[in-house]
Amino acid sequence: MSIKKIAAALALSAAFSMSAAAAYAEGIGASLLTQQHPFYIELANAMTAEAKAKNVPLEVSIANQDLNKQLADVEDFIVKGVDVIIISPVDSQGVVAAIAKAEKAGIKVITVDVPAAGVKVTSHIGTDNFTGGVKAGELMAKELGDKGNVAIIDYPTVQSVVNRIEGFKKAIGEHPDVKIVAQQTGITRAEALAAAQNMLQANPDINGIFGFGDDAALAAAVAVKAAGLEEQVKVIGFDGMEEARKAVDSNPVMVGVIQQFPDQMGKTAVETAVKVIAGEEVPAEQPIVPGVYTKK
Amino acid sequence: MNPNTASNAMLLKIFKQYGGIFLSLIILCVIFSVMNPRFMSVANFMNVLQQVAVIAIAAFGMTWVILLGEIDLSIGSIIAVAGMVGAQCFAFGMGFAPALVLTLLAGAFMGLINGVLTAKLLLPSFIVTVATMGIYRGLVSLPTNGAPAMIMDETWTAIGTESFLGLPIIIWIVVLLFIANQILLGKTTFGRRAYLTGGNREAALYSGIKVDRLKITIFMISGLMAAVSGVLLSSRLYSAQTNAGMSYELDAIAAAVLGGTSLAGGVGTMVGTLIGALIIGVMNNGMNMLSVPYFYQLIVKGLVILVAVWLDVRAKRARQ
Numbered sequence: 216m217s218i219k220k221i222a223a224a225l226a227l228s229a230a231f232s233m234s235a236a237a238a239y240a241e242g243i244g245a246s247l248l249t250q251q252h253p254f255y256i257e258l259a260n261a262m263t264a265e266a267k268a269k270n271v272p273l274e275v276s277i278a279n280q281d282l283n284k285q286l287a288d289v290e291d292f293i294v295k296g297v298d299v300i301i302i303s304p305v306d307s308q309g310v311v312a313a314i315a316k317a318e319k320a321g322i323k324v325i326t327v328d329v330p331a332a333g334v335k336v337t338s339h340i341g342t343d344n345f346t347g348g349v350k351a352g353e354l355m356a357k358e359l360g361d362k363g364n365v366a367i368i369d370y371p372t373v374q375s376v377v378n379r380i381e382g383f384k385k386a387i388g389e390h391p392d393v394k395i396v397a398q399q400t401g402i403t404r405a406e407a408l409a410a411a412q413n414m415l416q417a418n419p420d421i422n423g424i425f426g427f428g429d430d431a432a433l434a435a436a437v438a439v440k441a442a443g444l445e446e447q448v449k450v451i452g453f454d455g456m457e458e459a460r461k462a463v464d465s466n467p468v469m470v471g472v473i474q475q476f477p478d479q480m481g482k483t484a485v486e487t488a489v490k491v492i493a494g495e496e497v498p499a500e501q502p503i504v505p506g507v508y509t510k511k
Numbered sequence: 512m513n514p515n516t517a518s519n520a521m522l523l524k525i526f527k528q529y530g531g532i533f534l535s536l537i538i539l540c541v542i543f544s545v546m547n548p549r550f551m552s553v554a555n556f557m558n559v560l561q562q563v564a565v566i567a568i569a570a571f572g573m574t575w576v577i578l579l580g581e582i583d584l585s586i587g588s589i590i591a592v593a594g595m596v597g598a599q600c601f602a603f604g605m606g607f608a609p610a611l612v613l614t615l616l617a618g619a620f621m622g623l624i625n626g627v628l629t630a631k632l633l634l635p636s637f638i639v640t641v642a643t644m645g646i647y648r649g650l651v652s653l654p655t656n657g658a659p660a661m662i663m664d665e666t667w668t669a670i671g672t673e674s675f676l677g678l679p680i681i682i683w684i685v686v687l688l689f690i691a692n693q694i695l696l697g698k699t700t701f702g703r704r705a706y707l708t709g710g711n712r713e714a715a716l717y718s719g720i721k722v723d724r725l726k727i728t729i730f731m732i733s734g735l736m737a738a739v740s741g742v743l744l745s746s747r748l749y750s751a752q753t754n755a756g757m758s759y760e761l762d763a764i765a766a767a768v769l770g771g772t773s774l775a776g777g778v779g780t781m782v783g784t785l786i787g788a789l790i791i792g793v794m795n796n797g798m799n800m801l802s803v804p805y806f807y808q809l810i811v812k813g814l815v816i817l818v819a820v821w822l823d824v825r826a827k828r829a830r831q
Binding site: 274282290312 | 547549554558565661744755795802
């Protein structure tokens with residue numbers, strides 16, 4: 216019996232819907248990976264500010280690192296009828312479902328930070344990781360006086376990190392007296408610490424360590440200090456969040472960090488969305504070149 | 512009786528049994544509709560049902576477990592393992608049918624482990640499933656070292672994305688499993704035994720019910736339902752994520768308890784759980800439609816759960 220009752224209630228509510236007027240929520244819907252990381256807080260703030268400046272409605276949903284929530288957020292944007300959807304994907308592969316749904320509904324999608332794998336979006340805005348890696352490599356060579364042994368802490372399953380490492384290796388390759396003697400994986404700060412310690416153990420003649428992210432670099436700096444090699448080893452990181460920038464200012468081991476610009480990314484994303492709404496052409500790739508942060 | 516009074520009588524009956532909770536659902540729908548007319552549309556209703564499917568099906572399984580006075584905290588991890596088993600089957604070149612069967616079997620097997628540890632070793636299910644929650648979550652990361660696994664099988668991904676007779680397949684599955692669980696719980700000896708055992712274990716033992724076997728079977732149902740949720744989730748996402756279903760067990764418990772299932776055991780229905788799951792889905796979707804900032808959504812969700820359960824408890828007391 217109760218099944219029938221539910222069915223009746225559902226039918227009733229469906230009937231209501233027919234009479235409901237369509238209220239269009241025009242503007243931009245943004246689905247962001249998280250709001251618990253300084254990078255994404257800066258990204259969201261820049262987007263909100265730019266939307267205000269351009270006088271375009273912007274709604275932000277937070278996926279909280281859950282791909283299923285990201286998909287639901289995008290579905291809700293589709294029902295609401297936003298004009299453009301900006302996504303910072305939880306995962307490059309899993310986000311394809313959400314993008315396919317939006318495109319099927321005729322809504323253009325812009326990705327920020329993490330690119331989507333195997334699907335074309337209207338535009339992608341992200342850090343130019345390769346160029347960032349090159350800058351890190353050049354800084355390393357300069358700091359070592361064009362001579363020495365270098366180690367790398369990497370994260371080989373993430374494409375953006377792979378690009379950083381490739382850029383770093385290319386820059387180092389142009390300095391024949393600087394050699395890469397070790398490369399290990401250290402995803403979390405704890406793993407990176409172990410990786411740095413192992414590499415320092417195996418190669419006591421290391422002069423520089425490049426960490427793929429802030430966490431890896433900060434861990435490497437700790438390992439250098441623990442090994443008492445502060446005079447010998449220089450560390451360079453990538454991301455440039457506040458903690459790492461402070462470390463560069465205060466810790467002589469941390470000689471520099473490649474700084475991403477989430478504020479530029481957020482601003483560019485909203486600008487691009489406004490252009491898409493106006494029917495203008497936008498570039499498919501919009502790399503944001505990172506900067507180099509060294510001691511003030 | 513003309514159809515009009517018949518449907519009135521029907522509505523009245525729903526109110527009597529599910530009073531507070533059904534009222535809460537309607538109030539929520541009315542509030543959201545007034546504030547955004549787009550909320551009350553067929554498209555959005557389909558939307559909510561699809562979004563809530565994963566939680567609803569897991570909550571059907573959870574209802575059985577809670578009815579017995581037990582708890583299953585491992586279902587979020589089972590959801591993730593199920594997706595990964597499916598993805599790995601395809602990676603080994605299996606077809607859709609064997610992959611699906613293996614995935615569901617894996618879910619039932621993980622439930623079997625929970626059940627045996629609880630029933631035979633007499634460990635509290637809370638601790639058993641806290642432990643297996645960690646074990647299953649660890650297992651899911653082994654094949655890919657934590658990375659997600661893409662699922663390319665078209666039949667598998669069709670489950671979460673295609674429609675059948677105008678209704679998304681995912682909704683058909685929820686409806687079918689709802690009916691199956693409803694019949695099993697409401698119309699069979701097995702269901703009556705579950706109620707009896709949950710209500711009074713001693714009495715159940717004396718009346719000759721094999722409580723251990725019942726308990727193990729019910730944990731297997733819970734694992735199986737979680738595996739179905741895992742299939743739906745991975746098909747919606749075209750991939751198996753190692754962090755899939757994280758903390759979904761809490762939503763499933765909330766859905767069951769919102770629907771009037773007593774954590775002490777012996778009391779609960781599938782209709783109630785479905786309404787409870789709908790409340791959670793409607794809240795998530797409705798607040799998105801109203802552009803409520805995410806952190807406020809968390810606060811409001813918690814408050815609504817408290818108020819809804821309070822309304823329900825109050826309505827039940829008034830009836831007694």
